[in-house]
Amino acid sequence: MNDISKEIKVWDPAxxxxxxxxxxxxxxxxxxxxxxxTIHSYAGYTVIGLLVFxxxxxxxxxxxxxxxxxxxxxxxxxxxxxxxxxxxxxxYLGHNPAGGAMIVALLVSLLLTTxxxxxxxxxxxxxxxxxxxxxxxEFAKDAMEEMHEFFANFTLLLIGIHLAGVILGGIFHGENLxxxxxTGNKQC
Numbered sequence: 001m002n003d004i005s006k007e008i009k010v011w012d013p014a015x016x017x018x019x020x021x022x023x024x025x026x027x028x029x030x031x032x033x034x035x036x037x038t039i040h041s042y043a044g045y046t047v048i049g050l051l052v053f054x055x056x057x058x059x060x061x062x063x064x065x066x067x068x069x070x071x072x073x074x075x076x077x078x079x080x081x082x083x084x085x086x087x088x089x090x091x092y093l094g095h096n097p098a099g100g101a102m103i104v105a106l107l108v109s110l111l112l113t114t115x116x117x118x119x120x121x122x123x124x125x126x127x128x129x130x131x132x133x134x135x136x137x138e139f140a141k142d143a144m145e146e147m148h149e150f151f152a153n154f155t156l157l158l159i160g161i162h163l164a165g166v167i168l169g170g171i172f173h174g175e176n177l178x179x180x181x182x183t184g185n186k187q188c
Contacts, residue, residue, distance in 0.1 A: 007185040010093055012062040014053075016184055022050045026110070026159075030152060041121065048114045051107065064093070070100030077101040084172065091173045093186060099169070102162050109158055113151035120144035 011019075029043035058067040080097040083089035089096070095103060122129025123141040133140075170177040180186045 006188045008093070008188050009184050010064050010186045011181060011184040012065060013184065014057055014061060015065045016181060018050055018054055018057070019181055022047065022054075022110075025050060026155070030156065033152075041127065044114055044117050047110060048118075051111055051114065054107065064095070070095035070097075071104060072097045072100055074101065084168070087172070089172065091175075093188075096169065098165060102158065102165060106155065106158050106162065109151055109155040113148060113155055116144050116148035116151060120148050 025043045025046040029040055029047060032040040032043065034040075057065050060066075063069055077097040077100070080089055084098070092099075118127055118129050119133060120141055121127040122131075122133035123136050123144060124130075125134040166177045175187055177186075
């Protein structure tokens with residue numbers, strides 16, 4: 001049994017609420033895509049709002065929420081993955097280099113998903129971009145919809161890789177990373 005006294009708060013409440021809200025909003029947007037456009041749009045707006053929050057919190061938030069704590073070079077992330085394969089990767093209290101790279105990839109993919117979705121919706125004459133994009137043309141609308149669908153599916157692929165990394169990293173380092181994202185605590 002884990003000794004609670006040897007735990008340290010790593011993930012602040014804002015990060016944990018952001019994380020699970022983003023999970024929920026993305027799932028709602030993904031499953032509602034064609035059949036429930038109003039729900040899909042509101043879920044997408046929620047994702048955009050959460051992304052804006054995360055970008056700000058990545059600059060001013062708590063230590064392990066800041067980008068400066070976990071954004072590293074691609075070489076560092078690859079080196080960490082090689083060390084994982086060799087079963088000699090060091091443990092990080094916050095995000096490891098591969099996890100940090102995944103966070104950046106997810107944020108970028110979600111941003112592209114939402115921007116292409118907003119653009120496609122605007123071309124249809126709806127949403128906040130309608131005034132600028134309404135009536136641009138069927139080709140542009142189809143292109144934005146295709147890119148939106150691509151990035152939504154690419155995000156889903158990244159989520160799958162993220163979950164695999166969470167499971168494998170948790171097993172490798174003997175910690176429950178899912179529990180940590182609920183409680184905010186990790187073993188010292």
